[in-house]
Amino acid sequence: QDKAAGQAKAAVCAACHGADGTSVMPDYPNLAGQKEKYLQSAITAYRDGSRKHAVMSPMANGLTDTDIANLAAYFASLPPQSPAK
Template structure:
C-alpha cells in the first residue's frame, strides 16, 4: 500500500505542471490579436470562427499547442500560434476560459 501511495504521489507531482493555470491578466493583454476573429469578449460575430469564451483551459492550451506544432493544420491559426511561448499559451487559455 505504501508503494502505491508513493507512486500516485509521484505521478501527481510530475503531471501538476501540465495543469498549472496561466495568468488571465497577462492573457487579456495578449488577446488583442485574437479579437479580430474571435471577438473582444471571446464571442465571435463570424460563424466560421469559434467562440473561445468559457472553453476549458486545458482544451484551449492543447489546441494552441497543436496549431503551433503543426499537429493541427489551419492556414490562419498556424502563423498566429507559432510565435506564442508556453507562457503565452497558458495565459491566453486562462483568460478565455475565465470569460462567460
C-alpha cells in the same frame, strides 16, 4: 497562469474570436468559457502543426508556453454568450 497577461496577448485574437471571446464569424469558434486545458491543447496543436489553419498556424507560431497558458486561462474565464435565439 496570468489572465491579465493573457488578455493583453489576446488583443490580436479579438479580430476573429471577438473582444468578449464570442466569435464574429460562424466559421470561427467561440472561446469564452471553453475548457482551459482544451484551449491550451488546441493552440499548442496549431503551434506544433498537428492542427493546420491558414490563420491560426502563423498566429500560434510565435507563442511561448507561458503565452499559451495565459491565453487559455483568459478565454476560459470569460462568460460565454447564449446563442442568439
